[in-house]
Amino acid sequence: MKLFNHSLKIVLPLLLLLLAITANAQDARLRFERLNALENKAEEVVEVNIDGKLLELAKRVMVKVDDPNSKKIGQAISGLKGIYVRVYNFEKENEYNVADVDEIRLQLQSPGWEKLVNVRSKKDNQKIDVFTMFTGDVMSGVAVVVSESKSIAVINVIGPIDIDLLAEMSGKLNIPKIEIEKDIKAEKPKN
Amino acid sequence: MLMRKKILIALTFLTFAFTFAVPTADAKGGEYKSVVKHLKTKYQAKKVKIPFMWLARFAVSVVRPAGVKSFSVTLFEDLKFSRETLDEEMQAAMRNSFSADWSPILRVRSRNGEQVYMYMREAGKSVKLAVVTIDKKQAAVIRATFSPDKLAEFINNPKIFGISLDDNKQQATDKISERKENVVMEEKNEEQKKDN
Numbered sequence: 472m473k474l475f476n477h478s479l480k481i482v483l484p485l486l487l488l489l490l491a492i493t494a495n496a497q498d499a500r501l502r503f504e505r506l507n508a509l510e511n512k513a514e515e516v517v518e519v520n521i522d523g524k525l526l527e528l529a530k531r532v533m534v535k536v537d538d539p540n541s542k543k544i545g546q547a548i549s550g551l552k553g554i555y556v557r558v559y560n561f562e563k564e565n566e567y568n569v570a571d572v573d574e575i576r577l578q579l580q581s582p583g584w585e586k587l588v589n590v591r592s593k594k595d596n597q598k599i600d601v602f603t604m605f606t607g608d609v610m611s612g613v614a615v616v617v618s619e620s621k622s623i624a625v626i627n628v629i630g631p632i633d634i635d636l637l638a639e640m641s642g643k644l645n646i647p648k649i650e651i652e653k654d655i656k657a658e659k660p661k662n
Numbered sequence: 663m664l665m666r667k668k669i670l671i672a673l674t675f676l677t678f679a680f681t682f683a684v685p686t687a688d689a690k691g692g693e694y695k696s697v698v699k700h701l702k703t704k705y706q707a708k709k710v711k712i713p714f715m716w717l718a719r720f721a722v723s724v725v726r727p728a729g730v731k732s733f734s735v736t737l738f739e740d741l742k743f744s745r746e747t748l749d750e751e752m753q754a755a756m757r758n759s760f761s762a763d764w765s766p767i768l769r770v771r772s773r774n775g776e777q778v779y780m781y782m783r784e785a786g787k788s789v790k791l792a793v794v795t796i797d798k799k800q801a802a803v804i805r806a807t808f809s810p811d812k813l814a815e816f817i818n819n820p821k822i823f824g825i826s827l828d829d830n831k832q833q834a835t836d837k838i839s840e841r842k843e844n845v846v847m848e849e850k851n852e853e854q855k856k857d858n
Contacts, residue, residue, distance in 0.1 A: 510749075510771075518769040524784050525767060528810050535814035562773075 499604045499612020501627045505574040506557055509567050513559040522553035550631035557625045564620040572618045575625055576600060579614055596620045694805045696759035697794055698736050701801055707738035729812025738801040745775050752777060
Protein backbone atom coordinates (compact mmCIF):
# COMPACT_ATOMS: atom_id res chain seq x y z
CA MET A 472 0.00 0.00 0.00
CA LYS A 473 2.86 2.32 0.91
CA LEU A 474 4.58 1.55 -2.39
CA PHE A 475 1.33 2.16 -4.27
CA ASN A 476 0.90 5.55 -2.60
CA HIS A 477 4.50 6.42 -3.37
CA SER A 478 4.11 5.42 -7.04
CA LEU A 479 0.92 7.44 -7.25
CA LYS A 480 2.76 10.49 -5.93
CA ILE A 481 5.30 10.18 -8.74
CA VAL A 482 2.95 9.12 -11.56
CA LEU A 483 0.21 11.69 -10.94
CA PRO A 484 2.37 14.82 -11.32
CA LEU A 485 4.01 13.26 -14.37
CA LEU A 486 0.60 12.55 -15.88
CA LEU A 487 -0.53 16.10 -15.17
CA LEU A 488 2.65 17.49 -16.70
CA LEU A 489 2.20 15.36 -19.82
CA LEU A 490 -1.42 16.45 -20.09
CA ALA A 491 -0.40 20.07 -19.79
CA ILE A 492 2.28 19.70 -22.48
CA THR A 493 -0.12 17.91 -24.85
CA ALA A 494 -2.85 20.47 -24.29
CA ASN A 495 -0.39 23.28 -24.87
CA ALA A 496 0.98 21.63 -27.99
CA GLN A 497 -2.47 21.25 -29.51
CA ASP A 498 -3.58 24.78 -28.71
CA ALA A 499 -3.07 27.05 -31.69
CA ARG A 500 -3.85 30.20 -29.68
CA LEU A 501 -0.82 32.44 -29.32
CA ARG A 502 -0.14 34.37 -26.15
CA PHE A 503 0.07 38.08 -26.92
CA GLU A 504 0.96 39.27 -23.39
CA ARG A 505 4.57 40.08 -24.31
CA LEU A 506 3.34 42.35 -27.11
CA ASN A 507 1.63 44.56 -24.52
CA ALA A 508 5.04 46.09 -23.88
CA LEU A 509 4.85 47.61 -27.36
CA GLU A 510 1.64 49.48 -26.56
CA ASN A 511 3.32 52.58 -25.17
CA LYS A 512 6.01 52.73 -27.84
CA ALA A 513 3.68 52.33 -30.84
CA GLU A 514 2.27 55.28 -32.74
CA GLU A 515 -0.79 53.24 -33.71
CA VAL A 516 -2.25 50.02 -32.31
CA VAL A 517 -4.94 47.82 -33.86
CA GLU A 518 -6.40 44.92 -31.91
CA VAL A 519 -9.00 42.57 -33.41
CA ASN A 520 -10.59 39.69 -31.50
CA ILE A 521 -13.20 37.71 -33.39
CA ASP A 522 -14.22 34.50 -31.69
CA GLY A 523 -17.10 32.25 -30.68
CA LYS A 524 -20.25 34.28 -30.80
CA LEU A 525 -19.24 36.70 -33.52
CA LEU A 526 -18.01 33.91 -35.79
CA GLU A 527 -21.27 32.03 -35.20
CA LEU A 528 -23.14 35.17 -36.16
CA ALA A 529 -21.10 35.66 -39.32
CA LYS A 530 -21.70 32.03 -40.28
CA ARG A 531 -25.45 32.40 -39.65
CA VAL A 532 -25.67 35.46 -41.90
CA MET A 533 -23.35 34.09 -44.61
CA VAL A 534 -25.25 30.81 -44.93
CA LYS A 535 -28.63 32.57 -45.17
CA VAL A 536 -27.57 35.01 -47.89
CA ASP A 537 -28.68 33.85 -51.35
CA ASP A 538 -25.26 34.08 -52.92
CA PRO A 539 -23.06 31.07 -53.73
CA ASN A 540 -19.88 32.98 -52.77
CA SER A 541 -21.28 33.96 -49.37
CA LYS A 542 -22.34 30.39 -48.75
CA LYS A 543 -18.81 29.20 -49.60
CA ILE A 544 -17.30 31.74 -47.18
CA GLY A 545 -19.75 30.54 -44.53
CA GLN A 546 -18.61 26.98 -45.26
CA ALA A 547 -14.92 27.98 -45.11
CA ILE A 548 -15.30 29.63 -41.70
CA SER A 549 -17.74 27.04 -40.34
CA GLY A 550 -15.10 25.36 -38.17
CA LEU A 551 -13.18 28.48 -37.14
CA LYS A 552 -12.89 29.18 -33.44
CA GLY A 553 -11.14 32.51 -33.47
CA ILE A 554 -9.30 35.19 -35.42
CA TYR A 555 -6.92 37.44 -33.51
CA VAL A 556 -4.93 40.30 -35.00
CA ARG A 557 -2.41 42.69 -33.45
CA VAL A 558 -0.82 45.50 -35.46
CA TYR A 559 1.71 47.99 -34.10
CA ASN A 560 2.96 50.89 -36.18
CA PHE A 561 5.91 52.95 -35.01
CA GLU A 562 7.00 56.47 -35.81
CA LYS A 563 10.72 55.77 -36.00
CA GLU A 564 12.71 52.81 -37.29
CA ASN A 565 13.67 50.06 -34.83
CA GLU A 566 11.72 51.73 -32.04
CA TYR A 567 10.57 48.39 -30.70
CA ASN A 568 12.41 45.64 -28.92
CA VAL A 569 13.09 42.72 -31.30
CA ALA A 570 12.93 40.32 -28.32
CA ASP A 571 9.20 41.05 -27.95
CA VAL A 572 8.49 39.75 -31.46
CA ASP A 573 10.99 36.94 -31.17
CA GLU A 574 9.05 35.69 -28.14
CA ILE A 575 6.04 35.16 -30.46
CA ARG A 576 8.29 33.39 -32.98
CA LEU A 577 9.60 31.26 -30.11
CA GLN A 578 6.05 30.16 -29.27
CA LEU A 579 5.81 28.92 -32.86
CA GLN A 580 8.83 26.65 -32.30
CA SER A 581 6.74 24.50 -29.93
CA PRO A 582 5.60 21.05 -31.12
CA GLY A 583 2.65 21.10 -33.50
CA TRP A 584 3.62 24.21 -35.43
CA GLU A 585 5.17 23.80 -38.87
CA LYS A 586 6.87 26.56 -40.84
CA LEU A 587 5.16 27.14 -44.18
CA VAL A 588 6.69 30.42 -45.38
CA ASN A 589 9.86 32.20 -44.33
CA VAL A 590 10.80 35.49 -46.01
CA ARG A 591 13.77 37.64 -45.02
CA SER A 592 14.35 40.89 -46.90
CA LYS A 593 16.93 43.61 -46.30
CA LYS A 594 14.41 46.15 -47.51
CA ASP A 595 12.84 47.65 -44.35
CA ASN A 596 14.34 44.71 -42.46
CA GLN A 597 11.28 42.69 -43.39
CA LYS A 598 10.67 39.28 -41.84
CA ILE A 599 7.60 37.21 -42.72
CA ASP A 600 6.83 33.87 -41.10
CA VAL A 601 3.78 31.74 -41.76
CA PHE A 602 3.21 28.74 -39.50
CA THR A 603 0.48 26.10 -39.59
CA MET A 604 -0.68 23.61 -37.02
CA PHE A 605 -2.26 20.29 -37.96
CA THR A 606 -4.34 17.94 -35.84
CA GLY A 607 -4.25 14.75 -37.87
CA ASP A 608 -4.99 15.78 -41.44
CA VAL A 609 -6.96 18.85 -40.44
CA MET A 610 -5.35 22.28 -40.19
CA SER A 611 -6.14 23.53 -36.70
CA GLY A 612 -4.39 26.87 -36.77
CA VAL A 613 -2.42 29.44 -38.74
CA ALA A 614 -0.03 32.08 -37.45
CA VAL A 615 1.45 34.91 -39.48
CA VAL A 616 4.17 37.11 -38.02
CA VAL A 617 5.30 40.11 -40.05
CA SER A 618 7.91 42.47 -38.72
CA GLU A 619 9.41 45.49 -40.44
CA SER A 620 11.59 48.30 -39.17
CA LYS A 621 8.53 50.45 -38.44
CA SER A 622 5.73 47.93 -37.92
CA ILE A 623 4.76 44.57 -36.47
CA ALA A 624 1.71 42.46 -37.34
CA VAL A 625 0.66 39.16 -35.82
CA ILE A 626 -2.33 37.20 -37.13
CA ASN A 627 -3.56 34.08 -35.39
CA VAL A 628 -6.39 31.98 -36.84
CA ILE A 629 -7.70 29.08 -34.77
CA GLY A 630 -9.73 26.17 -36.09
CA PRO A 631 -9.88 24.12 -39.27
CA ILE A 632 -9.37 26.20 -42.41
CA ASP A 633 -10.27 24.95 -45.86
CA ILE A 634 -7.31 26.38 -47.82
CA ASP A 635 -8.61 25.12 -51.19
CA LEU A 636 -11.93 26.84 -50.62
CA LEU A 637 -10.21 30.06 -49.55
CA ALA A 638 -7.98 29.94 -52.64
CA GLU A 639 -11.10 29.45 -54.75
CA MET A 640 -12.69 32.48 -53.09
CA SER A 641 -9.65 34.73 -53.60
CA GLY A 642 -10.55 37.96 -55.36
CA LYS A 643 -14.21 37.62 -54.40
CA LEU A 644 -16.14 39.31 -51.57
CA ASN A 645 -13.18 41.54 -50.63
CA ILE A 646 -10.89 38.55 -50.06
CA PRO A 647 -7.46 39.51 -51.42
CA LYS A 648 -6.57 37.80 -54.68
CA ILE A 649 -4.00 35.08 -54.22
CA GLU A 650 -1.78 35.21 -57.28
CA ILE A 651 0.30 32.15 -57.93
CA GLU A 652 3.13 32.79 -60.34
CA LYS A 653 3.44 30.10 -62.94
CA ASP A 654 6.78 28.87 -64.22
CA ILE A 655 7.17 30.59 -67.61
CA LYS A 656 9.68 28.02 -68.85
CA ALA A 657 7.29 25.20 -68.09
CA GLU A 658 4.52 26.92 -70.02
CA LYS A 659 6.61 27.49 -73.15
CA PRO A 660 5.36 25.31 -76.02
CA LYS A 661 7.80 22.79 -77.38
CA ASN A 662 9.14 23.53 -80.85
CA MET B 663 -70.43 58.72 -26.08
CA LEU B 664 -68.04 61.43 -24.84
CA MET B 665 -66.54 58.95 -22.37
CA ARG B 666 -65.84 56.48 -25.18
CA LYS B 667 -64.14 59.21 -27.19
CA LYS B 668 -61.95 60.13 -24.21
CA ILE B 669 -60.98 56.49 -23.66
CA LEU B 670 -60.13 56.16 -27.36
CA ILE B 671 -57.93 59.28 -27.27
CA ALA B 672 -56.23 58.10 -24.06
CA LEU B 673 -55.60 54.67 -25.56
CA THR B 674 -54.10 56.20 -28.71
CA PHE B 675 -51.78 58.35 -26.59
CA LEU B 676 -50.79 55.38 -24.47
CA THR B 677 -50.01 53.30 -27.57
CA PHE B 678 -47.80 56.10 -28.92
CA ALA B 679 -46.06 56.57 -25.60
CA PHE B 680 -45.39 52.83 -25.38
CA THR B 681 -44.01 52.71 -28.93
CA PHE B 682 -41.54 55.48 -28.09
CA ALA B 683 -40.68 54.20 -24.65
CA VAL B 684 -39.77 50.61 -25.58
CA PRO B 685 -36.87 51.35 -27.96
CA THR B 686 -35.55 54.06 -25.63
CA ALA B 687 -35.34 51.67 -22.68
CA ASP B 688 -33.86 48.94 -24.86
CA ALA B 689 -31.27 51.12 -26.54
CA LYS B 690 -30.06 53.07 -23.52
CA GLY B 691 -28.61 50.23 -21.49
CA GLY B 692 -26.49 50.74 -18.40
CA GLU B 693 -23.23 50.35 -20.31
CA TYR B 694 -24.21 53.01 -22.85
CA LYS B 695 -25.11 55.49 -20.11
CA SER B 696 -21.92 54.65 -18.23
CA VAL B 697 -19.66 55.38 -21.24
CA VAL B 698 -21.56 58.59 -22.01
CA LYS B 699 -21.19 59.64 -18.37
CA HIS B 700 -17.45 58.89 -18.45
CA LEU B 701 -16.94 61.09 -21.52
CA LYS B 702 -19.05 63.86 -19.99
CA THR B 703 -17.45 63.91 -16.56
CA LYS B 704 -13.87 62.80 -17.18
CA TYR B 705 -13.25 64.85 -20.33
CA GLN B 706 -15.83 67.61 -19.78
CA ALA B 707 -17.28 66.76 -23.17
CA LYS B 708 -20.15 68.86 -24.50
CA LYS B 709 -23.09 66.95 -25.95
CA VAL B 710 -23.98 67.86 -29.55
CA LYS B 711 -27.70 67.98 -30.31
CA ILE B 712 -28.75 65.99 -33.36
CA PRO B 713 -31.94 67.43 -34.87
CA PHE B 714 -34.85 65.01 -35.43
CA MET B 715 -32.93 62.17 -33.79
CA TRP B 716 -36.11 61.07 -31.97
CA LEU B 717 -37.88 60.84 -35.31
CA ALA B 718 -35.09 58.76 -36.86
CA ARG B 719 -35.12 56.40 -33.87
CA PHE B 720 -38.90 56.10 -34.01
CA ALA B 721 -38.76 55.42 -37.77
CA VAL B 722 -36.11 52.71 -37.26
CA SER B 723 -38.10 51.07 -34.46
CA VAL B 724 -41.12 50.88 -36.79
CA VAL B 725 -39.48 50.13 -40.17
CA ARG B 726 -36.55 48.06 -38.80
CA PRO B 727 -34.34 48.53 -41.89
CA ALA B 728 -31.72 45.81 -42.40
CA GLY B 729 -32.94 44.14 -39.22
CA VAL B 730 -31.99 47.12 -37.02
CA LYS B 731 -34.44 47.16 -34.12
CA SER B 732 -33.14 50.19 -32.26
CA PHE B 733 -30.17 52.51 -32.13
CA SER B 734 -28.73 55.41 -30.17
CA VAL B 735 -26.16 57.97 -31.18
CA THR B 736 -24.62 60.52 -28.85
CA LEU B 737 -22.10 63.02 -30.19
CA PHE B 738 -19.67 65.03 -28.12
CA GLU B 739 -17.27 67.88 -28.80
CA ASP B 740 -14.56 69.80 -26.97
CA LEU B 741 -13.12 66.78 -25.17
CA LYS B 742 -10.29 67.65 -22.80
CA PHE B 743 -7.90 64.72 -22.33
CA SER B 744 -4.27 63.78 -22.14
CA ARG B 745 -3.13 61.76 -25.19
CA GLU B 746 -0.78 59.73 -23.03
CA THR B 747 -3.46 58.43 -20.68
CA LEU B 748 -6.56 58.46 -22.91
CA ASP B 749 -6.34 54.86 -24.14
CA GLU B 750 -5.65 53.46 -20.68
CA GLU B 751 -8.51 55.43 -19.17
CA MET B 752 -10.90 54.52 -21.94
CA GLN B 753 -9.99 50.83 -21.75
CA ALA B 754 -10.65 50.86 -18.01
CA ALA B 755 -13.92 52.74 -18.50
CA MET B 756 -15.05 50.27 -21.18
CA ARG B 757 -14.12 47.29 -19.00
CA ASN B 758 -16.07 48.75 -16.07
CA SER B 759 -19.07 49.66 -18.22
CA PHE B 760 -19.46 46.45 -20.21
CA SER B 761 -20.23 43.19 -18.43
CA ALA B 762 -18.56 39.88 -19.26
CA ASP B 763 -21.36 39.11 -21.76
CA TRP B 764 -19.92 41.74 -24.05
CA SER B 765 -16.94 40.81 -26.26
CA PRO B 766 -14.38 43.44 -27.20
CA ILE B 767 -14.03 42.98 -30.97
CA LEU B 768 -11.96 45.90 -32.08
CA ARG B 769 -9.64 48.46 -30.55
CA VAL B 770 -7.73 51.05 -32.53
CA ARG B 771 -5.47 53.49 -30.75
CA SER B 772 -3.47 56.25 -32.34
CA ARG B 773 -1.09 58.60 -30.59
CA ASN B 774 -2.67 61.63 -32.22
CA GLY B 775 -5.88 61.03 -30.26
CA GLU B 776 -7.89 58.74 -32.54
CA GLN B 777 -9.49 55.83 -30.72
CA VAL B 778 -12.08 53.22 -31.69
CA TYR B 779 -13.62 50.66 -29.33
CA MET B 780 -16.16 48.13 -30.50
CA TYR B 781 -18.06 45.69 -28.28
CA MET B 782 -20.68 43.11 -29.16
CA ARG B 783 -23.02 40.73 -27.39
CA GLU B 784 -25.83 38.34 -28.21
CA ALA B 785 -29.28 39.06 -26.77
CA GLY B 786 -31.57 36.18 -27.64
CA LYS B 787 -32.07 36.21 -31.38
CA SER B 788 -30.63 39.73 -31.61
CA VAL B 789 -27.16 41.16 -31.49
CA LYS B 790 -26.16 44.28 -29.62
CA LEU B 791 -23.31 46.39 -30.92
CA ALA B 792 -21.62 49.32 -29.21
CA VAL B 793 -19.04 51.58 -30.81
CA VAL B 794 -17.13 54.42 -29.20
CA THR B 795 -14.97 56.61 -31.42
CA ILE B 796 -12.82 59.51 -30.32
CA ASP B 797 -11.26 61.70 -32.94
CA LYS B 798 -9.09 64.45 -31.49
CA LYS B 799 -11.65 66.61 -29.67
CA GLN B 800 -14.83 64.89 -30.86
CA ALA B 801 -16.44 61.64 -29.79
CA ALA B 802 -19.37 59.46 -30.78
CA VAL B 803 -21.07 56.71 -28.81
CA ILE B 804 -23.23 54.46 -30.97
CA ARG B 805 -25.34 51.53 -29.88
CA ALA B 806 -27.55 49.36 -32.06
CA THR B 807 -29.61 46.20 -31.69
CA PHE B 808 -30.22 44.17 -34.82
CA SER B 809 -31.47 40.78 -35.90
CA PRO B 810 -28.88 38.81 -37.93
CA ASP B 811 -31.63 36.76 -39.58
CA LYS B 812 -33.46 39.89 -40.71
CA LEU B 813 -30.13 41.33 -41.89
CA ALA B 814 -29.60 38.24 -44.09
CA GLU B 815 -33.16 38.66 -45.42
CA PHE B 816 -32.43 42.32 -46.15
CA ILE B 817 -29.20 41.42 -48.01
CA ASN B 818 -31.18 38.93 -50.10
CA ASN B 819 -33.99 41.35 -50.80
CA PRO B 820 -33.19 44.94 -49.80
CA LYS B 821 -36.61 46.46 -49.32
CA ILE B 822 -37.90 49.27 -47.10
CA PHE B 823 -41.68 49.74 -46.99
CA GLY B 824 -41.99 47.46 -50.02
CA ILE B 825 -39.62 49.67 -52.06
CA SER B 826 -36.67 47.72 -53.41
CA LEU B 827 -33.23 49.27 -52.90
CA ASP B 828 -31.62 46.77 -55.25
CA ASP B 829 -30.92 48.61 -58.54
CA ASN B 830 -30.96 45.45 -60.66
CA LYS B 831 -34.19 44.18 -59.15
CA GLN B 832 -35.75 47.63 -59.41
CA GLN B 833 -34.71 47.89 -63.06
CA ALA B 834 -36.14 44.43 -63.74
CA THR B 835 -39.43 45.37 -62.03
CA ASP B 836 -39.55 48.64 -64.01
CA LYS B 837 -38.98 46.77 -67.26
CA ILE B 838 -41.75 44.27 -66.47
CA SER B 839 -44.22 47.04 -65.62
CA GLU B 840 -43.13 48.95 -68.76
CA ARG B 841 -43.74 45.85 -70.89
CA LYS B 842 -47.14 45.34 -69.27
CA GLU B 843 -48.06 48.95 -70.02
CA ASN B 844 -46.92 48.53 -73.63
CA VAL B 845 -49.01 45.37 -74.02
CA VAL B 846 -52.09 47.16 -72.62
CA MET B 847 -51.49 50.12 -74.95
CA GLU B 848 -51.08 47.82 -77.96
CA GLU B 849 -54.28 45.98 -77.07
CA LYS B 850 -56.13 49.28 -76.75
CA ASN B 851 -54.78 50.47 -80.11
CA GLU B 852 -55.84 47.23 -81.77
CA GLU B 853 -59.32 47.51 -80.27
CA GLN B 854 -59.59 51.10 -81.52
CA LYS B 855 -58.50 50.01 -85.00
CA LYS B 856 -61.10 47.26 -85.00
CA ASP B 857 -63.80 49.72 -83.89
CA ASN B 858 -62.82 52.09 -86.66
